[in-house]
Amino acid sequence: MKNHKIILAGCGTMAHTWLDYASNRNSAEIVGFVDVNAATAKALAERRSLQVPVFTDLSDALDQTDASLVFDVTIPAAHKQVVTTALERGCHVFGEKPMAESLKDAREVVKTAQRTGLNYFVMQNRRYQKEIRAFKQLLATQTIGQVGSIHADFFLGPHFGGFREAMESPLIMDMAIHTFDQARFLTGADAVSVYCHEYNPPGSWYEGNSSAVCIFEMSDGSVFTYRGSWSAVGHSTSWEADWRVTGSKGTARWNGSDNPVCEVIDPSRPRGFMDHVHVIEAENTWPGQEGHFGCLGEMFSALEEERLAETDCRDNFKSMAMVFKAMESAGSGKKIFF
Ligand SMILES: NC(=O)c1ccc[n+]([C@@H]2O[C@H](COP(=O)([O-])OP(=O)(O)OC[C@H]3O[C@@H](n4cnc5c(N)ncnc54)[C@H](O)[C@@H]3O)[C@@H](O)[C@H]2O)c1
Known part of the structure; x- marks a missing residue:
């Protein structure tokens, strides 16, 4: 070795x-x-x-x-x-x-x-978790049909001190990269446009904007929305965000920690004003290491096998572009195309 x-x-x-x-x-x-x-x-x-x-x-x-x-x-x-x-x-x-x-x-x-x-x-450690792998598999196998919308909510109130509290855009710059990268990972699609509104709500202890709302159009025609805050106290989401994905046959939800679950149209029942649905739980079978260890393991394996890692800089650039184009949109007040 x-x-x-x-x-x-x-x-x-x-x-x-x-x-x-x-x-x-x-x-x-x-x-x-x-x-x-x-x-x-x-x-x-x-x-x-x-x-x-x-x-x-x-x-x-x-x-x-x-x-x-x-x-x-x-x-x-x-x-x-x-x-x-x-x-x-x-x-x-x-x-x-x-x-x-x-x-x-x-x-x-x-x-x-x-x-x-x-x-x-x-490092994109939030791709390395059993539940997100199960969620990705569930979407890739079209359990909810063709994906049309992806929604992620991220609400936490951490007091870090240090560099984050002095940054201009701490949430978008230092944290949203994870959620944006997760959206690309989950859908296999890249962003093609974004509209973002950034702000610093009352009670925030950050100098810069601790909160943002973004709408991305994705390369497969789906829409990804992000609502986030790093100065939201109470009713915290997980650090992996709280996800709702709607497809042509139903909806999948993942709270970032438990197993993802979907409700899809029940084909055994007649369609009605509100369709009958049945519940399908994601299969949680991914055997890899989680978090930083999972991503570092992939990096070392890629180096030793002389291939690019999943989170090679060329791939990561596309997630970074979501961050910077969102900031550009927030600064100009306009929808920005990639
Ligand atoms: N992936 C994750 O979940 C995750 C979580 C936390 C932090 N991070 C990232 O990890 C990085 C470090 O975060 P941290 O919380 O450890 O920060 P930190 O402030 O605790 O540590 C950073 C260290 O880097 C040193 N440093 C600064 N400029 C340097 C330079 N030019 N050369 C050498 N050393 C330098 C500082 O003196 C400090 O000791 C950041 O990029 C942060 O966004 C990632």
């Missing part, structure tokens, strides 16, 4: 999850930590009992180690620079979402991956 020598950049909260995975993967070896704050990197090395050098600059780390892979777990504003530096220096990158803070930057990063022939795979 290939040995991946890894520099982890960004020694904050998420670094632990990435290190937990790496410590259980035989082919992975951490060879250094990078953080702009040297004390943070040192504290992480000590806490994880890893005797590895720490750096404040990725280029120095790459000069002084024989790393072949960089984990980018830095803040969103640093992703473009970290990923570009790593790719230009001959390393593959597995990185946290979002790829970049503008569509132009995301496009440049994809081009750099293409030019260097190296891989940049992006």
Whole structure:
């Protein structure tokens, strides 16, 4: 099995999850930590009992180690620079979402991956869950017929502190990427237009817009709507969002945690003013690992099998485009075409 020598950049909260995975993967070896704050990197090395050098600059780390892979777990504003530096220096990158803070930057990063022939795979952990796999299967097998509408509600009130509370568009930029990527994953369709209204409701503790409503038209003719808030206290949805998908034969619902369920027209009963329906539960048989571990497993397998991961930057760019086109729509007050 290939040995991946890894520099982890960004020694904050998420670094632990990435290190937990790496410590259980035989082919992975951490060879250094990078953080702009040297004390943070040192504290992480000590806490994880890893005797590895720490750096404040990725280029120095790459000069002084024989790393072949960089984990980018830095803040969103640093992703473009970290990923570009790593790719230009001959390393593959597995990185946290979002790829970049503008569509132009995301496009440049994809081009750099293409030019260097190296891989940049992006964390989309919310694709790796038994129930979303069951939901996708249920839609793909046309249990509710042809899909016409997809609706996702996301309402939570987390107090993060830190970079999110200072961002201009914390919900759309830092969180909606997950839900938008889930919509593409579930339907197999890409967005072709969006209208978005972003706002910061009373009681919000964010400087930027913590709430948004978006309408996307998708490439298969379906419509995807998103209603979300990160300053909504009470009646929380799951972090996976609360989904309702309507098709030509019925409706499927998934609350983001329980098994998806649909109600479809009962063919044994005559059609009426309101059709009789029968209930079909999704089959929850997906055997993979969930969350970050599932996505990291796919990234390593793809690297070792010399194929693109499900969340390769080229695919992820299409989810990122939904984020940035939504922000463009919110800024201009107009429907934006992709
Ligand atoms: N996929 C998920 O579910 C999920 C959940 C939480 C966070 N995230 C993402 O993970 C990333 C990190 O989030 P976090 O909560 O760990 O943030 P954090 O603030 O706890 O940690 C980020 C670290 O990066 C360091 N840093 C900043 N710029 C750097 C640079 N240029 N080079 C090296 N280090 C740098 C900071 O000093 C900090 O220690 C973000 O992109 C965030 O959106 C993803």
